[in-house]
Amino acid sequence: xxPGTLSQVLRQVNHISKDNNLLVGLDSPDDACVYxxxxxxxxxxxxxxxxxxxxxxxxxxxIAAANSLSDIYAMGGKPITAMNIVGFPSCLSEDILVEILQxxxxxxxxxxxxxxxxxxxxxxxPKYGLSVTGVVKPEDLITNSDAQVGDSLVLTKPLGMGxxxxxxxxxxxxxxxxxxxxxxxTILNNQAIGPMREIGVNACTDITGFGLLGHAWELAKESNVxxxxxxxxxxxxxxxxxxAEMGLIPKxxxxxxxxxxxxxxxxDQINEALVDILFDPQTSGGLLISVAEDKVADLLIGLYGxxxxxxxxxxxxxxxxxxxxxxTKKGEINEERRI
Amino acid sequence: xxxxxKIDAREMDCPQPVIETKNALQKNSDLTVLxxxxxxxxxxxxxxxxxxCKVSRVEDGSDYKLIxxxxxxxxxxxxxxxxxxxxxxxxxxxxxxxxxxxxxxxKGFVNxxxxxxxxxxxxxxxxxxxxxxxxxxxIKRNLHKLEEEGVDILSCGTCLEYYELKDKLEVxxxxxxxxxxxxxxxxxxxxx
Numbered sequence: 001x002x003p004g005t006l007s008q009v010l011r012q013v014n015h016i017s018k019d020n021n022l023l024v025g026l027d028s029p030d031d032a033c034v035y036x037x038x039x040x041x042x043x044x045x046x047x048x049x050x051x052x053x054x055x056x057x058x059x060x061x062x063i064a065a066a067n068s069l070s071d072i073y074a075m076g077g078k079p080i081t082a083m084n085i086v087g088f089p090s091c092l093s094e095d096i097l098v099e100i101l102q103x104x105x106x107x108x109x110x111x112x113x114x115x116x117x118x119x120x121x122x123x124x125x126p127k128y129g130l131s132v133t134g135v136v137k138p139e140d141l142i143t144n145s146d147a148q149v150g151d152s153l154v155l156t157k158p159l160g161m162g163x164x165x166x167x168x169x170x171x172x173x174x175x176x177x178x179x180x181x182x183x184x185x186t187i188l189n190n191q192a193i194g195p196m197r198e199i200g201v202n203a204c205t206d207i208t209g210f211g212l213l214g215h216a217w218e219l220a221k222e223s224n225v226x227x228x229x230x231x232x233x234x235x236x237x238x239x240x241x242x243x244a245e246m247g248l249i250p251k252x253x254x255x256x257x258x259x260x261x262x263x264x265x266x267x268d269q270i271n272e273a274l275v276d277i278l279f280d281p282q283t284s285g286g287l288l289i290s291v292a293e294d295k296v297a298d299l300l301i302g303l304y305g306x307x308x309x310x311x312x313x314x315x316x317x318x319x320x321x322x323x324x325x326x327x328t329k330k331g332e333i334n335e336e337r338r339i
Numbered sequence: 340x341x342x343x344x345k346i347d348a349r350e351m352d353c354p355q356p357v358i359e360t361k362n363a364l365q366k367n368s369d370l371t372v373l374x375x376x377x378x379x380x381x382x383x384x385x386x387x388x389x390x391x392c393k394v395s396r397v398e399d400g401s402d403y404k405l406i407x408x409x410x411x412x413x414x415x416x417x418x419x420x421x422x423x424x425x426x427x428x429x430x431x432x433x434x435x436x437x438x439x440x441x442x443x444x445x446k447g448f449v450n451x452x453x454x455x456x457x458x459x460x461x462x463x464x465x466x467x468x469x470x471x472x473x474x475x476x477x478i479k480r481n482l483h484k485l486e487e488e489g490v491d492i493l494s495c496g497t498c499l500e501y502y503e504l505k506d507k508l509e510v511x512x513x514x515x516x517x518x519x520x521x522x523x524x525x526x527x528x529x530x531x
Binding site: 171172250261 | 352353354355357358361377378381382383384385386388389515517520521524
């Protein structure tokens with residue numbers, strides 16, 4: 001659902017719960033909800049599911065699971081249990097469902113969590129995802145509401161997953177692991193957790209359906225900060241710029257753009273295809289980490305050490321008014337700020 | 340006269356309309372594509388631009404008709420400069436000085452556009468310029484004629500809202516700052 005429609009719907013629903021142990025809930029949109037159980041433990045809960053983006057059922061299962069688990073990592077937590085959510089048509093072979101679930105189960109195992117059950121309904125098209133529960137020490141919790149002015153912003157996976165999925169649907173790209181975007185969708189975001197905790201970061205969110213700018217906007221709004229994105233620093237999967245120019249832009253990118261138009265300011269002449277990429281909805285996208293500028297080098301070294309080789313500084317927290325600015329280069333902004 | 344190849348891409352799921360258009364453009368230089376949603380229309384316009392086609396877009400009820408014309412390789416340069424001529428009209432008067440004179444001049448200016456060759460590719464109205472596309476009967480009539488000749492007429496949405504003229508717009512389409520900046524950025528000649 002588009003972010004605009006969703007927030008409109010949620011505004012109309014009465015949420016009467018005023019439980020003080022709920023650390024992160026609907027009042028502060030984040031990747032997952034967080035509930036404090038006792039002094040040392042909070043649980044993190046999240047749920048996510050979608051329709052297939054690749055034909056290979058095992059690969060689809062892996063991607064859906066990596067995507068569902070990501071919300072727990074984005075809060076600084078560790079997943080402990082997961083439950084399957086399945087929609088499946090009666091006309092398809094059960095073998096396909098076995099493959100999907102195996103893909104999911106393997107990713108859950110890789111995350112060190114336990115697959116504890118699930119629920120299945122008959123549906124017109126296959127849908128799969130997981131409801132995941134994680135744990136975190138309350139002091140280790142990383143929300144999207146504590147980014148500080150001066151922070152550097154690090155993105156851990158390249159952009160373009162939605163456009164790539166569209167190209168795959170159109171038969172122009174391969175839907176297998178030879179495709180770097182598909183490979184990246186299957187990779188868990190857990191590798192970033194160690195360095196993030198060790199170095200200490202201020203805020204984090206994962207990049208999924210609302211695109212880089214949509215999730216960056218949530219971070220800006222919840223932290224009351226202005227974010228500047230350097231468009232030329234953004235890592236993008238190969239071929240994506242070409243596909244974007246060809247008009248292989250998913251509907252979600254247009255609704256994200258529509259929803260965010262009041263809050264995003266484009267400073268310079270930015271290639272239209274690149275603008276589409278910044279709004280492109282991601283599947284199992286990377287983490288966007290807000291870290292103090294003097295710690296960013298250590299964080300990057302830590303991330304590279306864990307195999308997060310695509311991690312890149314893509315922007316900074318540039319002021320204390322909720323807003324997003326997109327500039328081409330780092331230098332231009334600094335100069336402008338000095339004046 | 341050869342009839343133009345048509346594709347009915349309504350009820351096709353994304354990205355099929357783009358793929359069908361791409362395939363058809365390999366064999367045809369002129370093409371009409373019918374789609375039933377704005378996303379497909381925008382995406383086909385992007386494709387057409389990338390493949391060097393001139394695009395005209397007509398809204399037809401809830402559908403969109405896109406007329407694509409491939410610009411031939413040998414006269415591409417010449418045609419492109421025609422295609423890219425953009426008039427950026429930022430006031431309801433022309434020039435500084437007497438307001439009354441400015442109103443007469445702008446009317447004469449827009450009306451004369453019809454008489455000259457080549458026609459501009461686009462006319463963009465911004466700030467009080469949007470009043471021309473909404474309030475002035477004579478200019479509106481001439482803008483309609485220009486639109487029929489294939490000139491793309493755009494009015495800034497924010498400006499229409501500011502002057503409370505959004506419901507009075509009868510000619511051309513509403514645009515936004517992204518598109519306007521993009522057009523100016525790609526234009527060879529911008530006349531302000």
